[in-house]
Amino acid sequence: MGSNVLHVLKGINFSVEEGELVAIMGSSGSGKSTLLNILGMLDLLDSGTYTLDGVPIVNLNETKAAKYRNKFLGFVFQSFNLINYKSALENVSLPLYYQRIPRKEREKIAMQYLKKVGLSEWATHLPSELSGGQKQRVAIARALAAQPKVLLADEPTGALDSTTSYEVMQLIQEINDEGKTILVVTHEPDIANMCKRIVQLKDGVIIEDKKVTQIRASDYV
Amino acid sequence: MFSRDSWQEIFQTIKKNKLRTFLSGFTVSLGIFIFIILLGLGNGLKNSFNQFFLDDATNTFFIFPSSTSVPYKGFKANRKIQFKNEDVVDIKKNFPFFLEYISPILFRAGTISYKNKSNNYSYRGVAPVYQFAEKTILMRGRFINEDDVKNKAKYAVIGRLVAKDLFGSEQAIGKYIIIQNTAYKIVGTFQDAGGDREERYVYLPYTTIQLNEKNTDKIDQIVLAFKPELGYTGAMIFEEKLTKFLKEKHSISPTDESGFFIRNVADNLNKNMQYADILKLIVSFVGIGTLIAGVIGISNIMVFVVKERTKELGIRKALGATPFSIVAMILQESVFITIIAGYVGMIAGVFVLRFVGDSLENYFILNPFIDTGTAIFSTIILIIFGAIAGYVPAKRAARIQPIVALRDE
Numbered sequence: 001m002g003s004n005v006l007h008v009l010k011g012i013n014f015s016v017e018e019g020e021l022v023a024i025m026g027s028s029g030s031g032k033s034t035l036l037n038i039l040g041m042l043d044l045l046d047s048g049t050y051t052l053d054g055v056p057i058v059n060l061n062e063t064k065a066a067k068y069r070n071k072f073l074g075f076v077f078q079s080f081n082l083i084n085y086k087s088a089l090e091n092v093s094l095p096l097y098y099q100r101i102p103r104k105e106r107e108k109i110a111m112q113y114l115k116k117v118g119l120s121e122w123a124t125h126l127p128s129e130l131s132g133g134q135k136q137r138v139a140i141a142r143a144l145a146a147q148p149k150v151l152l153a154d155e156p157t158g159a160l161d162s163t164t165s166y167e168v169m170q171l172i173q174e175i176n177d178e179g180k181t182i183l184v185v186t187h188e189p190d191i192a193n194m195c196k197r198i199v200q201l202k203d204g205v206i207i208e209d210k211k212v213t214q215i216r217a218s219d220y221v
Numbered sequence: 222m223f224s225r226d227s228w229q230e231i232f233q234t235i236k237k238n239k240l241r242t243f244l245s246g247f248t249v250s251l252g253i254f255i256f257i258i259l260l261g262l263g264n265g266l267k268n269s270f271n272q273f274f275l276d277d278a279t280n281t282f283f284i285f286p287s288s289t290s291v292p293y294k295g296f297k298a299n300r301k302i303q304f305k306n307e308d309v310v311d312i313k314k315n316f317p318f319f320l321e322y323i324s325p326i327l328f329r330a331g332t333i334s335y336k337n338k339s340n341n342y343s344y345r346g347v348a349p350v351y352q353f354a355e356k357t358i359l360m361r362g363r364f365i366n367e368d369d370v371k372n373k374a375k376y377a378v379i380g381r382l383v384a385k386d387l388f389g390s391e392q393a394i395g396k397y398i399i400i401q402n403t404a405y406k407i408v409g410t411f412q413d414a415g416g417d418r419e420e421r422y423v424y425l426p427y428t429t430i431q432l433n434e435k436n437t438d439k440i441d442q443i444v445l446a447f448k449p450e451l452g453y454t455g456a457m458i459f460e461e462k463l464t465k466f467l468k469e470k471h472s473i474s475p476t477d478e479s480g481f482f483i484r485n486v487a488d489n490l491n492k493n494m495q496y497a498d499i500l501k502l503i504v505s506f507v508g509i510g511t512l513i514a515g516v517i518g519i520s521n522i523m524v525f526v527v528k529e530r531t532k533e534l535g536i537r538k539a540l541g542a543t544p545f546s547i548v549a550m551i552l553q554e555s556v557f558i559t560i561i562a563g564y565v566g567m568i569a570g571v572f573v574l575r576f577v578g579d580s581l582e583n584y585f586i587l588n589p590f591i592d593t594g595t596a597i598f599s600t601i602i603l604i605i606f607g608a609i610a611g612y613v614p615a616k617r618a619a620r621i622q623p624i625v626a627l628r629d630e
Contacts, residue, residue: 042539042624062620063543070541081536081627085237098541103226146541 007046008034010204016150016183021176021214023192024185026201032185033154035201039183040073040152041065053149070098074143078155080135082127088114088138089123095146113141117171133164140171144180151175151182157191169194170217190215231554241529242558245522249559249607250566252515253600257570257591259511260599263504265581265589270497280321281354282460283484284443284467293474302471302480306431306438312445315466319459321448324348325440327430333423334399335387342383344400346427346440354444355413357424362394362409369408369426376429377405380420381412400425403433460485508599515603520610523555527614534618535626544619551615552608559607563600571596 008031016022026032037043038050041060050057052072060068074095075081082091093110101109114120117137119130127135136156143151153172157165169191176182176196184195192198193215200208235242286302309325327346332339345351352364360381369376377398384393397404405425413419431437447459460483465475473480527534534547574589581589 037624040539042622063545066538066541066543069539075539077627079627081532081539083533083536085234090233094537095540097226097230098537098543098546100226103229142540 008204009038009045012048012204012206014199014206014209016181018149018181019176019179020197021173021182021195022184022197022199023195024183024199024201025187025189025192027187029203030201031204032187032201036152036154036183036185039150040075041069066098070095070146072149074146074148074151076136076139076143076151076153076156078158080127080132080139080159082135082138082142084127087124087126088119088130088141091127091138092142092145095142099146110141110145113145114138116144117141131164132160133167136160136164136168137171140168140175144175149181151180153182153184155185155187157186157188162190165191166217166220173214173217227550227553231550231557234550234554235558241526245519245526245555246558246562246565248518248522249515249562249603250569252511252518253563253566253603254570254573256508256511256515256599256603257567257596258573260504260508260595261570261574261589261591262581262586263500263507264591265586267497267500267504268589269587270493270500279486280449280456281444281446281486282463283486284445284463284481285441285484286481287479289473289477290479291474291477293477294472296472302473304440304443304481306440308467308470309440309443311470312443312463312466316459316463319447319451319455319462321446322350322353323443323445324351324354325427326351326442326444327427328441329430331401333383333387335396338387339399340383340386342421342423344377344423344425346425346430348427350446351424351444354446355415355419357411357413360410360412362407364409364411365424365426370428373428373432374426375403375405376408376426378409378411378424379407380422381410382417382420383423384410398423401433456485512599512602516606516610519559519603519607520613523607523611524614526555527551527618531618531621531626535621535623538621538623539627547619548612548615551618552611555611555615556604556608559604563604563607567596567600 012035024032024035034043038045041057044060052068057068069075082088083094086094089107089110092113093106096106096109111120111123114123117140119134119137119141122130122134122138127138130138136159140151140156143153151172156172157168160168165188172182172184173194182195184191186192193212194217195212196214197211198208199206284304286304288302289296289298289300292298304325306325309323313320313323324347328343329345330341330343333342333344334340347365348370349364349366351357352359357364359378362378364378365376368374377400379387379393379398387393387398388396393407393410396407398407399405400423411420411424413422427440431439447456451459464483467473467481468475468477471480530551534542537547538544571591574591577586577589579588
């Protein structure tokens, strides 16, 4: 990534309790994606500490990071990032493959999560045969399959129209209701207001951190 | 790493990415295929070279007379030199240390007939030892022997194709053929690795031809063999001494280069072996070049494959794939494809060579083949280098940050 060092985050002190649904907001360049990537161990921090579920995340080599990601974290991306030659079911079972769970069991678990996101009938379809909302739901099922501690969603509704966005947010709220900790990066205020807490980032620092009354996405659908 | 699961994962990748698999497999197959074909054709070229030049005995001198170019001892220039029987006797007497055998040769050509069939053939008057000089292989009967020469017997030994022309499927031995109004009894038939031309000769005792030509003692050429243990240097010394001896005997000036000529096959052999070596060098050079081109082709396709999969690998990493599992997956896949495709290319190459066989003989490619050892060795080399070539981009892919791979652009 070139030799230029760019300091994006300039001192962030921030902790999330189990079961929270946090929206990280900010204009582009504010550092919200960088924060999420550090939390997701996709990017490295130059200074500071990061503790996840009581485990200090230090001295991360690639192999260790991969194992943490597999065990603790689930990712949902704006552009879904499904593997295009694998069916919905195979995509969902991929994190389980890296947990060395046997094939049969893997597919059973994956099917459960597909059912959970309402796509069990689409299990054998390729991503190209699914709509944007369906793809994102497959991605969410995949993120949940490994039973992570935290779900990290980077603009999960960024590529979706508003009706589909609300459907996806409804799903995220339901998962949160079951107690899963979720962080959502977004720049849309209506999406942020569907979370329980909003963290506002600007130029690499937190300018606002407030709890909000959650608006249920089901009100819109 | 080699669990059933990872194989299933790889088979799925291969099956779902047919074009990519085909491209990389095709590159490997083509590389091996061309390598096998080139090496096979090179071997064929070498074979026909050997057949052309290394057919006759390699320790022989052919001495053939010519005309002088320098006046000497009262003789004018342009005097024709004629060898006679006594030359053979004298050489035998004077060079027992060097000499293995010696034979005069008389070259004749004419109509040879059997019953109502006849054709023009070359026939030669020779001594028994001539059989060794030409490496003639007797199929039936015997060659001219010493008694035939002593008795000036009217016996003939005929080539395979002469027998075929005149006798067809009939047995030739014991039959009589007519040469120059004289009947000769056939005592043997022969074949010769030197090709069709040499299998259309007829050999007679040289004394019989001389008798028929008014009991002359003239001979056309002398062929002799030196003892092989003399080696190349010994042969050169022998040639020098023999030249001096014959010049003196026939009153040719020591400075005259053209009274007669000695064709020293040992000299030729040396030269031909050098050509053969160069040929071999060129063939191996081309072979190695093709192999390198194949390896480069595989490296390129691997870079392309990894590039194409960058995003997928990023996703896998985000989902918890370790760098090792990424490298292992790519390598396992590429080695698997390379082995299958390499094997296919090898079999195809060997098959084509066998199919071509001797049909390219007119283009000097004889029995093109590649020994199994070389074929398998080169395939393994290509697979190993393919794996190494795949390792570098795979390693780089494993190190790539998932966020870079997953950027939307």
